[in-house]
Amino acid sequence: MRAIFLTLLNSQEKSKNLCTGFKTHQHPTYFIGFLDFMKDINLIQSAFDGYNVCICAYGQTGSGKTYTILGDDTHPGIAPRTFAEIFLVAEEMSQTYETTVSFYVLELYNDRLIDLLSPSSGPNATGDADKLEIRRDRRGTVWVSGARVLPAEDSSSLEKSFRQALTARHTASTRMNDRSSRSHLVVGLIIETTSKINGTVLRGKISLVDLAGSERTGKSGVSADTLREANAINKSLSAFGDVLNALTTDQAFVPYRNNKLTLLMQDSIGGNAKTLMFVNISPSSYNLEETIISLSYGQRLKQVTNGATRNAESREVARLKSLPYYSSFPFIFPLYP
Ligand SMILES: Nc1ncnc2c1ncn2[C@@H]1O[C@H](COP(=O)(O)OP(=O)(O)OP(=O)(O)O)[C@@H](O)[C@H]1O
Numbered sequence: 150m151r152a153i154f155l156t157l158l159n160s161q162e163k164s165k166n167l168c169t170g171f172k173t174h175q176h177p178t179y180f181i182g183f184l185d186f187m188k189d190i191n192l193i194q195s196a197f198d199g200y201n202v203c204i205c206a207y208g209q210t211g212s213g214k215t216y217t218i219l220g221d222d223t224h225p226g227i228a229p230r231t232f233a234e235i236f237l238v239a240e241e242m243s244q245t246y247e248t249t250v251s252f253y254v255l256e257l258y259n260d261r262l263i264d265l266l267s268p269s270s271g272p273n274a275t276g277d278a279d280k281l282e283i284r285r286d287r288r289g290t291v292w293v294s295g296a297r298v299l300p301a302e303d304s305s306s307l308e309k310s311f312r313q314a315l316t317a318r319h320t321a322s323t324r325m326n327d328r329s330s331r332s333h334l335v336v337g338l339i340i341e342t343t344s345k346i347n348g349t350v351l352r353g354k355i356s357l358v359d360l361a362g363s364e365r366t367g368k369s370g371v372s373a374d375t376l377r378e379a380n381a382i383n384k385s386l387s388a389f390g391d392v393l394n395a396l397t398t399d400q401a402f403v404p405y406r407n408n409k410l411t412l413l414m415q416d417s418i419g420g421n422a423k424t425l426m427f428v429n430i431s432p433s434s435y436n437l438e439e440t441i442i443s444l445s446y447g448q449r450l451k452q453v454t455n456g457a458t459r460n461a462e463s464r465e466v467a468r469l470k471s472l473p474y475y476s477s478f479p480f481i482f483p484l485y486p
Contacts, residue, residue: 190423190425192355192425195457196338196340196353196354196355197238197242197340197353198459199351199459199461200422200457200458200459201290201353201354201356201417201420201421201422201423202353202355202424202425203355203356203414203417203422203423203425204227204231204357204358204424204425205357205359205360205417206218206360206426206427206429207427207428207446207447207450208363208428208429208430208443209362209429209430209431209436209442210326210361210362210369212429212431212436213429214360214429215359217429218359219315227357227427228308228311228336228357229304229308231338231355232301232308232338235250235304245344245345246342246343246345247342247345248343249300249340249341250300250301250307250338250340251300251301251339252298252301252311252338253296253298253339254266254311254315254334254335254336254337255335255337256319256332256333256334256335257335257409257413258319258332258378258381259381260384260408262283263317263332264296265318266296266297266299266314267297280295281293281294281296282294283409283412283413285415288458288460289415289421290421291413291415291420296337298339301338311336318330319378321371321374321375321378323364323375324369325369326362326369329361329362330361330362331378333358333359333382333413334357334359335357335358336356336357338356338357339354340353349461351460353460354422360386360389360410361382362382363383363386364379364382364383366380384408385409385410386410388407388410389410389411389418391404391411393418393446394449396418396419396453403419417455418453418455419454419455420455420456426447428446429443430443
C-alpha cells in the first residue's frame with residue numbers, strides 16, 4: 150500500500166519540523182502532481198486490467214479530506230479527475246476493447262449503510278429500508294448487495310450524478326469545520342472490459358473513499374446528534390486502527406468483522422486491491438497530537454502488503470454468469486436496477 154502525506158496551504162514552515170522524514174505535499178499545488186503520480190503507478194489502468202483499486206483520504210476533522218476528493222471549480226479533486234481519466238483510457242483502448250462503466254455511491258452513517266443513489270436517501274434516511282448487505286465474492290472482492298449500480302455513459306454525466314448523490318450525504322457544522330462530513334463516503338466505479346479479439350472479460354473496481362475525520366468532541370464542541378455521530382465515527386476509526394495493528398504485527402486473526410467500515414474496506418486494507426491512501430494533516434500546533442497520530446497511521450499503512458489479483462474470465466464464463474441463475478447473486482455479478 151502507498152500513503153501520501155498532505156498538509157494545508159501556507160503550512161510549510163509550521164509543519165516542516167513535524168514532518169521531518171515524511172514526504173509532504175501542500176494544497177493546491179499537489180493537485181497538479183496527483184494525476185501524473187496516479188499515471189506513474191498505473192492506478193486507473195490497473196482497473197482496466199481487472200484489478201481492484203482503492204484511493205482513500207484519511208485524517209482528522211477539518212484537515213481537507215473531502216477537498217482532496219472533490220476539489221473545487223479551479224482545482225478538481227481526485228473524483229472528477231478519476232472520472233475523466235477512466236473515459237480517456239476507455240477511448241484509447243476502444244480499438245481492441247469494449248468498456249462499460251457503472252457506479253454506486255454509499256455512505257456509512259452512524260454504523261448504517263445508506264445508498265446515496267436511492268431516491269429515498271437524505272438527511273432523514275434510516276438506511277434500514279435499503280437492506281444493504283456487505284458481501285465478498287470468492288476472490289475476496291467486497292460488494293454491497295441491494296445497492297443501486299447505475300451505468301455511466303461519460304465523465305460529465307457521471308460527475309453530475311455523483312454530485313447529486315452527495316447532496317444527500319450527512320454533514321454538520323462543528324467548531325472544527327463549518328461543513329463536517331458525518332459519514333464515511335464510498336464511491337464504487339466498476340469497469341468491465343471485453344476483448345474484441347478473444348472475448349476475455351476483465352472486471353476491475355475503483356473505490357474512492359472519503360473517511361469521516363476523527364475528532365475530539367471537546368474541541369469540535371458537538372452535542373446531542375452530532376455527539377452520537379462523532380462517537381460512531383471514532384468507534385469505526387478505532388476498529389480501522391485495530392485492523393491495521395493486526396496486519397502490521399502479523400497476527401493470525403484480523404478483526405475486520407468488528408465494524409462495517411472495516412468490512413467495507415476488507416479488500417482495500419490487506420486484501421486484493423491496489424491501495425493509495427492520502428493522509429491529510431493540519432499544520433496548526435493546536436492539532437499537534439492528532440497530527441502525530443495521523444502520521445503514525447500513515448507510516449503503518451505503508452507497511453501493509455496487499456495481494457492484488459486480477460479478475461479475468463473467458464467469454465464462456467462471462468456468458469454463463471449473465472444467465473438468470475447467476476444474476477440472483479448481485480454481490481458476485483452486480484446488477485443494474
Ligand atoms: N486546499 C484548500 N484550499 C482551499 N480550501 C480548502 C483546502 N483544503 C481544505 N479547504 C477547506 O477547509 C475546510 C475543511 O476541509 P474539508 O471539509 O475537506 O475537511 P475534512 O478533512 O473533510 O473534514 P471532516 O472530517 O470534518 O469532514 C473546507 O471549508 C474546505 O473547503
